[in-house]
Amino acid sequence: TQGSVAAVPEKDDIQYLTPVQIGTPPQTLNLDFDSGSSDLWVFSSETPSRQVNGQAQYDPTKSSTSEKVDGQTWSISYGDGSASSGVVFKDLVQVGEVSFPAQAVEVAQKVSSSFSSDENNDGLLGLAFSKINTVKPNRQTTFFDNVMGGLEKPIWTSDLKNDAPGTYNFGYIDENAYTGEISYVPVDNSQGFWSFEASGYSIGNKTVPLKFQGIADTGTSLAMLPQEINTAYYSQVPGASMSYSLGGYVFPCDAKIPDFTYKVGDVSITIPASFINYAEADEEGTKCFGGIQPDTDIGFSIFGDVALKAAFVVFDAGTESTPRLGWATK
Numbered sequence: 214t215q216g217s218v219a220a221v222p223e224k225d226d227i228q229y230l231t232p233v234q235i236g237t238p239p240q241t242l243n244l245d246f247d248s249g250s251s252d253l254w255v256f257s258s259e260t261p262s263r264q265v266n267g268q269a270q271y272d273p274t275k276s277s278t279s280e281k282v283d284g285q286t287w288s289i290s291y292g293d294g295s296a297s298s299g300v301v302f303k304d305l306v307q308v309g310e311v312s313f314p315a316q317a318v319e320v321a322q323k324v325s326s327s328f329s330s331d332e333n334n335d336g337l338l339g340l341a342f343s344k345i346n347t348v349k350p351n352r353q354t355t356f357f358d359n360v361m362g363g364l365e366k367p368i369w370t371s372d373l374k375n376d377a378p379g380t381y382n383f384g385y386i387d388e389n390a391y392t393g394e395i396s397y398v399p400v401d402n403s404q405g406f407w408s409f410e411a412s413g414y415s416i417g418n419k420t421v422p423l424k425f426q427g428i429a430d431t432g433t434s435l436a437m438l439p440q441e442i443n444t445a446y447y448s449q450v451p452g453a454s455m456s457y458s459l460g461g462y463v464f465p466c467d468a469k470i471p472d473f474t475y476k477v478g479d480v481s482i483t484i485p486a487s488f489i490n491y492a493e494a495d496e497e498g499t500k501c502f503g504g505i506q507p508d509t510d511i512g513f514s515i516f517g518d519v520a521l522k523a524a525f526v527v528f529d530a531g532t533e534s535t536p537r538l539g540w541a542t543k
């Protein structure tokens with residue numbers, strides 16, 4: 214089998230949401246497909262009503278195919294301080310034409326305020342490696358791990374777009390979705406992420422052969438890159454400054470900012486300046502927040518949506534021991 218679903222951006226491309234059908238009869242929730250985590254968790258009938266603000270809720274009692282997985286709980290927290298936790302059911306999950314009859318659906322009994330206030334996000338569908346799934350005592354497997362065997366190829370691809378719906382495909386490569394050749398690089402999944410080595414960057418006509426480790430992360434909005442890159446980039450932006458109050462590099466919204474190019478394998482991906490003028494940072498709309506920010510204290514770089522939407526990316530589980538990432542321009 215193979216499948217294709219839309220990735221619809223929220224305001225400012227902060228995240229991309231994809232409709233997923235859960236249960237029988239199907240309950241449709243809009244989930245954030247997240248290659249930076251491995252839990253499929255959802256707002257549910259068990260989420261306290263004061264923590265629900267417009268999100269769709271999965272109700273396992275209304276599904277004839279749901280089964281409680283007794284004694285299992287989950288609890289996840291992310292680097293931005295957000296978190297959620299709850300219990301586990303198994304049910305039919307359908308993503309476009311691809312489905313799995315007994316997917317672990319982690320039902321939220323608690324969500325942090327940033328998820329509560331995010332009314333269009335009904336939960337996450339983790340696409341990192343199952344080894345970092347948080348269910349205890351028995352870790353659960355991701356949707357991709359569960360359906361992989363039935364796919365033509367053990368791959369999924371991301372084609373995110375700037376301020377427009379993109380596509381996630383499962384099991385095949387859409388040859389019309391990219392230009393040039395796909396360049397594959399090895400993945401180190403020891404920390405459970407799609408982690409790879411970037412081999413350089415360019416700002417304007419200056420190319421630097423910096424090698425650095427990063428993860429391909431559809432669940433993180435920004436490109437969190439080495440301080441060296443931030444320093445080099447924002448030194449080319451008149452009026453740019455690191456604002457601790459606003460939480461990162463900001464610059465005058467009318468500033469002329471450069472494109473940013475990162476090299477991975479044999480391919481150079483250029484993030485257009487317009488993707489890096491991320492969003493207004495203050496009420497007056499005079500200061501804008503940069504789409505490139507430092508990766509300090511994380512231990513690796515994060516190629517989030519700002520970086521991924523400039524590329525076509527193949528998440529290839531390959532033969533278990535050698536997963537790989539394919540990168541192409543588009």
Ligand SMILES: CCNC(=O)c1c(-c2ccccc2)csc1NC(=O)CNCCc1c[nH]c2ccccc12
Pocket residue numbers: 228245247248249250291292293295327331334430432433434510511515
């Ligand atoms: C800012 C979100 N990203 C992270 O915290 C993160 C980190 C990380 C760790 C420490 C400090 C900063 C970042 C490493 S891998 C990684 N990636 C993920 O955790 C991917 N999942 C993010 C899910 C997520 C967190 N807050 C949201 C709000 C809306 C939609 C999705 C989310």
